[in-house]
Amino acid sequence: MIQFISSLLGAMVSSKKPTVYDVAREAGVSIASVSRSLRKPDSVRPATRELIDQAIERLGYVPSGSAQSLAARRTGVIGLFMSNLDELDDLSDFTLSSVDEANVEFDPPRRDNHHNDSLYFDQVLRGCELETWRRGLSLMVNLGLNRNEKGLTQLASDMAGKVDGLIVMARSVPDSTLEFLRRRVPVVMVADAPSDNESGYDLVRVSNRKGMRTLVQHLIDRHHIDDFAYIAGPDDSPDNHKRYVGFCEGLRSRNMNPETVPIYRAEFSWTIARTITQDMISRHKIPRALVCANDQMALGVCRALMDNDIRIPQDVIVTGFDGIKESETNEPRITTVRQPMRNLGRAAVSTMVQRLENPDAEPFSTELPVTLLLRESSEGRIPARGGD
Amino acid sequence: MIQFISSLLGAMVSSKKPTVYDVAREAGVSIASVSRSLRKPDSVRPATRELIDQAIERLGYVPSGSAQSLAARRTGVIGLFMSNLDELDDLSDFTLSSVDEANVEFDPPRRDNHHNDSLYFDQVLRGCELETWRRGLSLMVNLGLNRNEKGLTQLASDMAGKVDGLIVMARSVPDSTLEFLRRRVPVVMVADAPSDNESGYDLVRVSNRKGMRTLVQHLIDRHHIDDFAYIAGPDDSPDNHKRYVGFCEGLRSRNMNPETVPIYRAEFSWTIARTITQDMISRHKIPRALVCANDQMALGVCRALMDNDIRIPQDVIVTGFDGIKESETNEPRITTVRQPMRNLGRAAVSTMVQRLENPDAEPFSTELPVTLLLRESSEGRIPARGGD
DNA sequence: ATGAAAGCGCTAACAT
DNA sequence: ATGTTAGCGCTTTCAT
Numbered sequence: 001m002i003q004f005i006s007s008l009l010g011a012m013v014s015s016k017k018p019t020v021y022d023v024a025r026e027a028g029v030s031i032a033s034v035s036r037s038l039r040k041p042d043s044v045r046p047a048t049r050e051l052i053d054q055a056i057e058r059l060g061y062v063p064s065g066s067a068q069s070l071a072a073r074r075t076g077v078i079g080l081f082m083s084n085l086d087e088l089d090d091l092s093d094f095t096l097s098s099v100d101e102a103n104v105e106f107d108p109p110r111r112d113n114h115h116n117d118s119l120y121f122d123q124v125l126r127g128c129e130l131e132t133w134r135r136g137l138s139l140m141v142n143l144g145l146n147r148n149e150k151g152l153t154q155l156a157s158d159m160a161g162k163v164d165g166l167i168v169m170a171r172s173v174p175d176s177t178l179e180f181l182r183r184r185v186p187v188v189m190v191a192d193a194p195s196d197n198e199s200g201y202d203l204v205r206v207s208n209r210k211g212m213r214t215l216v217q218h219l220i221d222r223h224h225i226d227d228f229a230y231i232a233g234p235d236d237s238p239d240n241h242k243r244y245v246g247f248c249e250g251l252r253s254r255n256m257n258p259e260t261v262p263i264y265r266a267e268f269s270w271t272i273a274r275t276i277t278q279d280m281i282s283r284h285k286i287p288r289a290l291v292c293a294n295d296q297m298a299l300g301v302c303r304a305l306m307d308n309d310i311r312i313p314q315d316v317i318v319t320g321f322d323g324i325k326e327s328e329t330n331e332p333r334i335t336t337v338r339q340p341m342r343n344l345g346r347a348a349v350s351t352m353v354q355r356l357e358n359p360d361a362e363p364f365s366t367e368l369p370v371t372l373l374l375r376e377s378s379e380g381r382i383p384a385r386g387g388d
Numbered sequence: 389m390i391q392f393i394s395s396l397l398g399a400m401v402s403s404k405k406p407t408v409y410d411v412a413r414e415a416g417v418s419i420a421s422v423s424r425s426l427r428k429p430d431s432v433r434p435a436t437r438e439l440i441d442q443a444i445e446r447l448g449y450v451p452s453g454s455a456q457s458l459a460a461r462r463t464g465v466i467g468l469f470m471s472n473l474d475e476l477d478d479l480s481d482f483t484l485s486s487v488d489e490a491n492v493e494f495d496p497p498r499r500d501n502h503h504n505d506s507l508y509f510d511q512v513l514r515g516c517e518l519e520t521w522r523r524g525l526s527l528m529v530n531l532g533l534n535r536n537e538k539g540l541t542q543l544a545s546d547m548a549g550k551v552d553g554l555i556v557m558a559r560s561v562p563d564s565t566l567e568f569l570r571r572r573v574p575v576v577m578v579a580d581a582p583s584d585n586e587s588g589y590d591l592v593r594v595s596n597r598k599g600m601r602t603l604v605q606h607l608i609d610r611h612h613i614d615d616f617a618y619i620a621g622p623d624d625s626p627d628n629h630k631r632y633v634g635f636c637e638g639l640r641s642r643n644m645n646p647e648t649v650p651i652y653r654a655e656f657s658w659t660i661a662r663t664i665t666q667d668m669i670s671r672h673k674i675p676r677a678l679v680c681a682n683d684q685m686a687l688g689v690c691r692a693l694m695d696n697d698i699r700i701p702q703d704v705i706v707t708g709f710d711g712i713k714e715s716e717t718n719e720p721r722i723t724t725v726r727q728p729m730r731n732l733g734r735a736a737v738s739t740m741v742q743r744l745e746n747p748d749a750e751p752f753s754t755e756l757p758v759t760l761l762l763r764e765s766s767e768g769r770i771p772a773r774g775g776d
Numbered sequence: 777a778t779g780a781a782a783g784c785g786c787t788a789a790c791a792t
Numbered sequence: 793a794t795g796t797t798a799g800c801g802c803t804t805t806c807a808t
Contacts, residue, residue, distance in 0.1 A: 019800090020801065030778065031802080034802095035802065035803060036777090044777065045777060045778090060568065063549050065463070065551075066454045066456075068454075068549070068802055069453075070452070070458050070785065071784055072802080073784070077528070077550070102759060103757055103759040103760065104606065105762065106767070106770060107721075109721065109772045122510045125529075138528055138546070138547065140465070140527065141513075141517060141527055142526070157450045159526065160450050161450045161451050162465070163453075207490065210490045211490045325713075329717060333497065369490060369491055370491070371492070371493060372493070373493065374492065375495050382495075383496060384497045419786080420794070420795060420796075421793085423787060424787095424793090432793065432794080433794090451785085451786075452785050452786070454784080454785075455787085458786070459786040459799080459800055460786080461800070
């Protein structure tokens with residue numbers, strides 16, 4: 001009892017963290033037994049284990065991750081790297097401060113606030129976290145807030161030293177950096193690999209192409225549309241490109257000629273899409289269906305149409321792509337193709353785990369199915385369901 | 389040259405990762421010089437550094453984080469722990485699969501989909517990431533998807549072994565676990581500490597109280613409101629409580645008696661708030677201003693009012709709290725108190741860094757100012773500004 | 777079932 | 793300025 005108290009005090013007073021040695025001494029066993037008791041409890045006699053557990057409890061022992069990783073040659077940590085585009089602000093030095101009153105300000109309406117891929121990242125992150133947790137691993141994130149390439153590379157290799165594998169969001173890191181990282185840890189790409197196809201990277205993505213194809217086929221088969229226009233995103237976006245390919249496939253599969261469909265470029269931008277649509281209206285060039293390469297643009301299109309009292313979908317059908325929140329809160333709600341972003345994350349981690357277990361396997365490549373969500377912007381009124 | 393090629397091949401063929409020893413040999417120096425060259429480049433002669441850098445480049449050397457951490461007794465990693473409430477679903481085993489077509493489904497409107505604190509978490513996370521990056525640290529996240537206490541504790545101490553300090557979201561971990569963790573690593577609490585006040589935890593929070601007080605004062609001073617009702621959240625929420633305290637303070641500061649203001653409990657729920665409001669309307673008990681303890685409830689209130697053709701704010705003023713996205717997209721937009729969630733994260737990291745640098749300092753406690761956003765639900769029409 | 781001992785890859789005195 | 797060496801706290805043979 002005396003011993004108990006003194007050791008307890010000792011542990012609490014000394015700011016030093018207890019180690020296996022301390023536990024071993026306290027329990028009267030060797031460090032090997034302590035280690036074993038933790039790793040494979042069945043390999044020690046129950047009585048011994050009991051002794052050890054008590055010592056651990058008494059000392060408040062927590063194993064050192066670094067030491068474990070070093071000895072076991074694995075960290076149990078997976079790195080997630082995604083660059084975040086809209087962080088160009090407030091990199092100022094942050095100082096802690098307090099004021100007594102709340103700030104007050106008038107908050108006038110804005111209309112240019114239509115960029116939001118943070119939700120995309122957020123969902124992928126959550127998926128990674130979920131799967132990582134299910135498998136007893138940890139997740140280290142890096143939103144890649146850095147700008148210059150040199151810094152990014154530094155950052156990335158820093159991380160590479162701390163994890164068993166790196167999950168990298170497409171185009172958040174220069175290809176050269178990827179090639180470098182890859183020499184040290186397995187890399188799983190999300191959404192896209194360098195040079196678009198197999199450079200031997202493990203890859204998890206979503207079928208942009210099939211999604212758009214299915215959408216177009218639906219429009220033709222159910223709504224007998226034969227008068228399309230396509231609102232495209234930026235030329236350098238692989239997603240944009242694949243969606244367009246899917247669009248063409250859909251048309252061709254129904255014996256229609258993609259060449260005859262006008263394409264407008266709106267750079268994934270709400271504002272541009274709106275302007276373009278306004279322009280179409282002025283010039284009486286409005287088609288029966290406006291297929292947009294993403295939701296933001298579809299929302300901009302809707303705005304322009306509604307401002308001109310053009311009815312959706314009675315006069316014009318509008319469709320988007322991605323399934324962002326706003327596509328659901330908009331009036332009317334936008335028919336769109338939902339990407340399983342959460343599952344993208346889960347799949348990425350799963351892939352990484354497989355890779356880790358099987359370092360020499362052929363490159364893994366997974367394509368997750370998307371879901372076409374039929375909503376009012378194409379179908380008209382849909383009866384509600386669900387609580388309320 | 390021959391040597392160059394052979395060593396390059398050697399490095400690429402052997403799947404083993406190069407270590408300091410390899411670099412030292414390759415560069416013809418000692419491991420100490422390698423280490424120095426990396427840590428404090430000025431402490432080695434430029435020529436030597438050059439030699440080493442080349443060797444590193446050739447070998448594709450990346451330092452082992454585990455070894456560094458073990459030797460240096462610090463990991464350079466900060467842990468972020470926040471439990472995520474709405475993850476009760478899809479914990480199923482995730483299997484990689486592919487299908488050829490996109491799924492298609494009708495997506496009927498829902499109205500019960502008004503919970504969303506994930507944005508809250510998301511912003512705090514981003515703040516942490518930002519600050520953590522600025523300081524050259526890494527961030528390990530744990531969304532605490534686990535449910536049972538035992539598992540949570542296990543999870544948490546796992547993490548504790550891998551980080552220099554732990555940032556914990558209020559109430560995402562049982563108090564007992566906190567006390568345990570604390571014995572091993574510094575803990576910074578976000579939003580609230582156990583037993584509400586100083587148990588000696590470092591603390592970063594937001595001034596709920598002042599925010600609500602300022603809001604009420606504004607309503608009285610500018611809109612001459614003397615007929616309030618208060619829609620409260622759950623009794624066990626510290627935030628809810630503090631907001632109510634602020635509400636009372638605001639009234640008293642203008643010589644009004646909080647006792648005379650009816651309180652309705654709506655559990656932070658959109659649906660309940662709406663029902664309650666509907667009820668008020670039926671019974672002709674509608675006050676001049678409805679102050680809600682959060683935005684969700686304010687949105688529910690708005691719905692009920694509008695369904696009954698009651699004008700906002702001409703007939704009834706409605707206010708929320710938090711500044712969630714929906715408060716801005718709603719029609720009318722909701723006057724609310726915005727919490728600086730992003731800065732909460734930054735402040736948490738800053739606090740942690742200070743703590744790490746100064747282990748024996750008194751507990752740090754920071755209260756971040758909030759901002760009262762005046763919008764249409766209280767002010768009526770506000771001229772727009774900004775692009776479009 | 778348990779213990780002894782040899783690393784794991786690095787940092788940080790301490791020498792030189 | 794550079795090299796030598798002793799750990800850091802654990803895992804993992806290899807004995808016993």
